[in-house]
Amino acid sequence: MDWSNELIDSLTWLAISFPLCLVGLAAVLAGLARYTAWGRQVRRLAWPYFRPGRSWVPLAWLALIVLFTLLSVRMNVLFSYWYNGFYSAMQALDATAFWFMLGVFGVLATLHVLRALLAFYLRQAFMIRWRVWLTEALMARWLDKQAYYRTHHVAHAIDNPDQRVQQDVDSFVTSSLTLSMGLLDAVVSLFSFTLILWTLSGALAVFGVEVPRAMVFLVYIYVIVATVFAVRIGRPLVGLSFLNERFNASFRYALIRLREYGESIAFFRGEAVERKTLAGRFADVIANSWAIVFRSLKFQGFNLTVSQIAVVFPFIVQAPRLLSKEITLGDVIQTAQAFGQVEEALSFLRTSYDEFASYRAVLDRLTGFLDAVEEAGQLPVLAPTPTQGRLSLQGLSVRKPTGEALISDLDLQLQAGDALLIRGPSGIGKTTLLRALAGLWPYVEGSVGRPVEGAALFLPQKPYLPLGSLRTALYYPEPPAEDGRAEGVLRLCQLANLIGRLDEQADWGRILSLGEQQRLAIARALLVQPEIVFLDEASSAMDEGLEHAMYGLLRDSLPNTIIVSVGHRSSLGAFHTRTLELLGEGRWRLMPG
Numbered sequence: 001m002d003w004s005n006e007l008i009d010s011l012t013w014l015a016i017s018f019p020l021c022l023v024g025l026a027a028v029l030a031g032l033a034r035y036t037a038w039g040r041q042v043r044r045l046a047w048p049y050f051r052p053g054r055s056w057v058p059l060a061w062l063a064l065i066v067l068f069t070l071l072s073v074r075m076n077v078l079f080s081y082w083y084n085g086f087y088s089a090m091q092a093l094d095a096t097a098f099w100f101m102l103g104v105f106g107v108l109a110t111l112h113v114l115r116a117l118l119a120f121y122l123r124q125a126f127m128i129r130w131r132v133w134l135t136e137a138l139m140a141r142w143l144d145k146q147a148y149y150r151t152h153h154v155a156h157a158i159d160n161p162d163q164r165v166q167q168d169v170d171s172f173v174t175s176s177l178t179l180s181m182g183l184l185d186a187v188v189s190l191f192s193f194t195l196i197l198w199t200l201s202g203a204l205a206v207f208g209v210e211v212p213r214a215m216v217f218l219v220y221i222y223v224i225v226a227t228v229f230a231v232r233i234g235r236p237l238v239g240l241s242f243l244n245e246r247f248n249a250s251f252r253y254a255l256i257r258l259r260e261y262g263e264s265i266a267f268f269r270g271e272a273v274e275r276k277t278l279a280g281r282f283a284d285v286i287a288n289s290w291a292i293v294f295r296s297l298k299f300q301g302f303n304l305t306v307s308q309i310a311v312v313f314p315f316i317v318q319a320p321r322l323l324s325k326e327i328t329l330g331d332v333i334q335t336a337q338a339f340g341q342v343e344e345a346l347s348f349l350r351t352s353y354d355e356f357a358s359y360r361a362v363l364d365r366l367t368g369f370l371d372a373v374e375e376a377g378q379l380p381v382l383a384p385t386p387t388q389g390r391l392s393l394q395g396l397s398v399r400k401p402t403g404e405a406l407i408s409d410l411d412l413q414l415q416a417g418d419a420l421l422i423r424g425p426s427g428i429g430k431t432t433l434l435r436a437l438a439g440l441w442p443y444v445e446g447s448v449g450r451p452v453e454g455a456a457l458f459l460p461q462k463p464y465l466p467l468g469s470l471r472t473a474l475y476y477p478e479p480p481a482e483d484g485r486a487e488g489v490l491r492l493c494q495l496a497n498l499i500g501r502l503d504e505q506a507d508w509g510r511i512l513s514l515g516e517q518q519r520l521a522i523a524r525a526l527l528v529q530p531e532i533v534f535l536d537e538a539s540s541a542m543d544e545g546l547e548h549a550m551y552g553l554l555r556d557s558l559p560n561t562i563i564v565s566v567g568h569r570s571s572l573g574a575f576h577t578r579t580l581e582l583l584g585e586g587r588w589r590l591m592p593g
């Protein structure tokens, strides 16, 4: 090896191999996307980010990572020649060559450290950027057209969507890069070190037959046989790794529910039942972990044995040629190194099998998420026609997901200042009618005209209080304002005691009583002054006197607003101009007062 020319040689090597690798990588990815189901899943998830029509930056960044992967292979090749020269110098007791090789090492080691640090930075920065983009894209799709809600109605509802957005995106990005660059590294190393091994290996007599370049053939046969066995031993890890994620997610979900419904469970003294549920789900996690441990023991045991044999194998084969002075000690060391590199490269499939198994599971979960979101997007929606100060229902029919009629052919007109009370026994479809009017319920026909967006307000029985201050909750979903109106409406809703705490950050959904939360929702209506307000048992937790006061306040403060209420108390009738009674099986009756 001529070290003085090496810089030029290495640059030439890079100039040839870099474009070749880019083309090869693109061809492999295109082939996988065309001929394998998981390749198509990768394309579906990755293409929107790498599409040049959007931006060239991700592809350029990836190309830079490919370049650094090639540099790493080239450095390994140089190190293998360095070992040869260094050991040969020592064997020859050549002091000049020895010190020269130490100088070469100094240059190589410096370059190696710089390359490793830069490569690390490039990879991490690339992964963070990709993760940010993909997470934002999935969050956007999750929030678009109320997919977070409507996915409950799809045929293939998904478990733990939160885990998919948060954890699986990270795993997808990391594994995509490590697996693809690992493969590239393996292929280029295979070429480079097979060449080295070819020049260093001699003939070997196998059962009396002379095999030329025996070392090259031996390493290939050895690893191919080992890989076939390893894939058979490792295959069950695919399913086990999928189950691992599922069981953990379901255990975590049970823990979250325990926290969310803590108070109800505490009232019930339901600890024993909860412990049983938790223990059951945790037992699944542990049983699966043991199954992974035992399967991995077999898998890793096999892999370790294969790698250990590979350490001594080249020495045994080359020893006779060294002893007969056909080759130098440096040649033997370089052979062992090249053998190790070829073995490692060929073993890529075998050693990455478990990571690939988890990767497939991640792909299934992420594409399952996209499927559910797309399916939710295709569910029919009854988008309301915008009107001003008027509610108009024509031929409105609402069904259960099973097809059972809840309301058939409803015609109704309400003008500004009108108020409608919807009544009927529990489970008859009152809330579902409001969902249909809001455009959330998919099983609906007919037409709805009503004020939309900020001009319509829906108040459910259990108000939603977002994270943050009380002021944020009061103005939600508008940004909080400090215009003095919040204090006024709190006073009107008999919540003056909260005025001093408007900017306090707390878990208000837990602190305030349900009645207080419902009054806070009424205060929100007073602030927003909508053209139409829907109240779904929004005063159920108040006593009759307070409910009376709140409805009186609504009517007086918002005289032109249409009020549509769902409620059971007969006293509510006084505040409504019409009553819609649901009678079951789709029948209904509209009455004055």
Ligand SMILES: Nc1ncnc2c1ncn2[C@@H]1O[C@H](COP(=O)(O)OP(=O)(O)OP(=O)(O)O)[C@@H](O)[C@H]1O
Pocket: 152, 400, 401, 406, 424, 425, 426, 427, 428, 429, 430, 431, 432, 433
């Ligand atoms: N997501 C859903 N999937 C399947 N069935 C549903 C779903 N949501 C509601 N239902 C069914 O639709 C019917 C009407 O429910 P809805 O909540 O509208 O009743 P309601 O009249 O408001 O009852 P309540 O007075 O008890 O609040 C019920 O039988 C309910 O089980």
